[in-house]
Amino acid sequence: MTQPIPIRRVALALAAAGVPVLPLRHGKLPFGNCRACKNSACGDRPNMKNPGPCRCPAPCHAWAAATTDPHVITSPAWAPVWREAVAVAYHPGGAGLTVVDLDDTAAVAWARETLPATRTVPTTRGEHWIYLGVMPSSNAVRPGVDIKSDMQYARWLGPGTGRMADLPAAVRALAVKEDTTPAPGEVASSLPTRAPWGRSVATGCRHTERYVRTGLEHGLALVRARTESGAGSQAFGVARFLAAQHTGCPGPCGLAVIGEEIVTAAVSVGVPETYARRAVANGLETAVERAA
Template sequence: MTRIQTALWLAGHGVPVLPLSGDKRPLANCPACKGNSCGERPNSLAAGPCSCPLPCHGWSAATTDRRTVAGWEWDQAGAVGWHPGGRGLTVVDLDSPEAVQWAQTALPATRTVPTTRGEHWIYEGATQSRNGVMPKVDVKSLMSYAVWRGAGTGAVVPLPAAVVALVERSKAAARVTPHRIPQARNGTCPHRSPSYLARGIAMAAGQISGTPEGMRNRTLFRVLLAVLRTHGQCGCMGPDDLDPVWQAARSTGLPQSEIDRRYSQALSTLGL
């Protein structure tokens, strides 16, 4: 089947889909939504009023509406993406032979789908998504998308507690990151709402995750400068707000020592 035929077939079976580019990222925002100037969609992490019918904003644009799916420009797509959590499913993305071997001993057998470097293991039930819960292991479910690689083989079994525990353990590890948050200098925050901070953090984490190897150190530093310049002196940023940035940096392979160094460098550059 062609990509549009695959997408329509999935949508007809209740699987939310979206077109992806050749590098497996969502197609670029349309002019009206560029840089998330539209304020994001109502179901996004940083909820907003956007109702654009084009496939902007990644997973939150995924839909089962066949008319919407048919209207997208699939000739520009390099792959079909799908939103596992929107179908009540979880994908454990095993991105190396070693990760597959780990899953074979640690997780119950379920439906498996071969990928270019490993396998997708699909479970019934949704959970929070998290990258890097183990080396070369990501959990894709709610607020996330995966590349459709085919229906796979085997029966889908319930999501095991071990996967949920991996997500929670990874979140807890991110929360104990000993990074100092700058103190407010003027006691007032000029920003519109807490969603403004959440939107900025989500954009920052997305930039880091999408950076090619060899440029990640500089991207992390540039992103931290932008976030701290905007939010580092008004008091609206709490100890846990930068967790998505730390998680994104670790998931790309940056060592903790380099993350710490770049954060300190950004603080020093801004005099915070």
């Protein structure tokens, strides 16, 4: 039995499970467009970002060609492609999934420390972490980490192990792009002065005021040190870390006030207020999710 037949069988099995599939050639790449579709002359497929009139029967247009239709997968137009295919890919967004592609051991270590456990699939150099839910795809969200979901494909490397978790806020936050940091002397917004965190807003906190203030000041210093880039991501990390310290408290602990101080620090180094608030809110939420 030749190699292309098992590959097509894998594709048919995935399609039967509701996972849109497409063939990959050498280099883990989709097959190029046919002559009629070359250079988007056909208008592209209707489910692409710029929909057009294309109804090409061939597997053109990369991820947009992914299908669950067995008649298409076994059609004469796809047959010669399967004979050359070396792997099967799938469209995660079309299956209601998001793949966090961890490209090396450092990225895997970061994920194990930061993200909720979910189904994992070993890759050549790292792992795929698969979550239930769809989001925009984004490459290089941090060193060695890509997000593959909507309008992108991922290589099928097996079912993996572990129970699939819901897509967490921590992953969604990775794909949020910070706006360009303003030039020195400019600020993204001007926030009103607010009272700092204190015991008056944390009547149910089990920590001493000195303990909380010391950790908070250290975190704020980390955010303010990111004067060139990354302050928003740092704000997310600080919010997540500080909130995690209070998961065992009866509450209230004044986390909203802590969050406001982190937002203010991020804005002071040029992070747009909207992004800063979203990053901090996601950080606080992620700590609660991990404690649940």
